[in-house]
Amino acid sequence: MIVTQNNVETDDNEYITELLRKVKLKITAPRIKVIQAMLSMKQKHATAADIHNILFKPNESLSLGTIYRVLNLLSEKKIVNRHRLGTDSYFYEFNRDSHHDHIVCLECGKIVEFKDTVIEERQNEIANKHGMKLRKHTMLLIGKCQDQSACEKGENI
Amino acid sequence: MIVTQNNVETDDNEYITELLRKVKLKITAPRIKVIQAMLSMKQKHATAADIHNILFKPNESLSLGTIYRVLNLLSEKKIVNRHRLGTDSYFYEFNRDSHHDHIVCLECGKIVEFKDTVIEERQNEIANKHGMKLRKHTMLLIGKCQDQSACEKGENI
């Protein structure tokens, strides 16, 4: 999984510190860096290890342990979301908008997001029918890109 | 998570050996025991460790490693299904029928199975709309039992 870091403007920095302040988290370098990484990377979904790779610089890298701690805190505060996307590790994404689900290509790993209110209503009905109140759901569609040229193995994750 | 083992009739044994033969797996004691355990336990969903507990007898227990190997083989042969049900470990279930999804109560862990063709059709459409051919899906609804008395913490898993 290849990940690159774009330049991050100072505007982002103010946005990030404001974000942290809002949820009453202390403004620390690791937290800023992790959020910067998530905002600046091309893909929306990254594992803790991906983020660690992005932020790895000799002599000034963040420890993986801290990245997990930061991601867990940001998850609690709903700044990022954590999903299982079919592999053994968690994927994290910056919570830009509301809830959505994912389709992942089993060959190239491409991840597409979608939201479908028909399904969501239906899920509520199903839960009620079984005497349960729906709190949340996870749904993962696993498929195969139809456009072969867009399905370059491993390049899309 | 408490699991009990019922008596298993000899009928089951013939059924099990037949099952194994059909998928061209050798008839071995561990495989028979694992399938017996899955057929005889009250709940439908068990982790590898659950099965290990069921089958644990001093001086004649199966190793956990073998249980994993057996479950993986049985998964490949579609005799059992493996799901993530919100925890860190996989749950395995004997594949009695066709595909279904799960609702799990976040307090008591009760697992209810369901199948909804409306959702499944919609999933197909969604995949197509995004240029992908749906191969499979996972859907997990997470909720809370409405009937409080049915929601005895920890007793339903």
Place this chain on the structure above:
DNA sequence: ATCAATGCAAATCCTTTGCAATCGC
């Protein structure tokens, strides 16, 4: 007899945690 399956323990992968050092407020 032959190749596959098992037990056991070690290894692996991902994630969390303990503790001493450091930093934010």
Place this chain on the structure above:
DNA sequence: GCGATTGCAAAGGATTTGCATTGAT
């Protein structure tokens, strides 16, 4: 300064694997 946060390395939990032994056909 004080309590929260970090780095580091060790621990943890789940699952897999290597290897010598045992077992199925």
